[in-house]
Amino acid sequence: MVEARHATERNKQCDVKGCGSEAERSVSGEAAVDAGLKVDEGKKRVHLCKEHYREYKRSSRKDRQLQNLGR
Numbered sequence: 001m002v003e004a005r006h007a008t009e010r011n012k013q014c015d016v017k018g019c020g021s022e023a024e025r026s027v028s029g030e031a032a033v034d035a036g037l038k039v040d041e042g043k044k045r046v047h048l049c050k051e052h053y054r055e056y057k058r059s060s061r062k063d064r065q066l067q068n069l070g071r
């Protein structure tokens with residue numbers, strides 16, 4: 001029935017504690033902690049869902065410059 005089984009394996013969960021939504025992006029763990037997100041410290045990469053990625057973007061000053069370039 002479901003042939004796209006492998007695709008689901010790529011869908012990771014958001015690493016923010018208590019979230020568990022489907023992750024859309026991954027960022028460096030350090031940056032995520034910096035942005036005030038509740039992720040395990042010491043991780044190299046953390047996965048973020050759409051919502052938390054937005055939050056991350058908002059609170060990360062470094063990324064704001066990049067965002068301006070992108071738009």
Ligand SMILES: [Zn+2]
Pocket residue numbers: 014015016019020021048049050051052
């Ligand atoms: Zn999340």
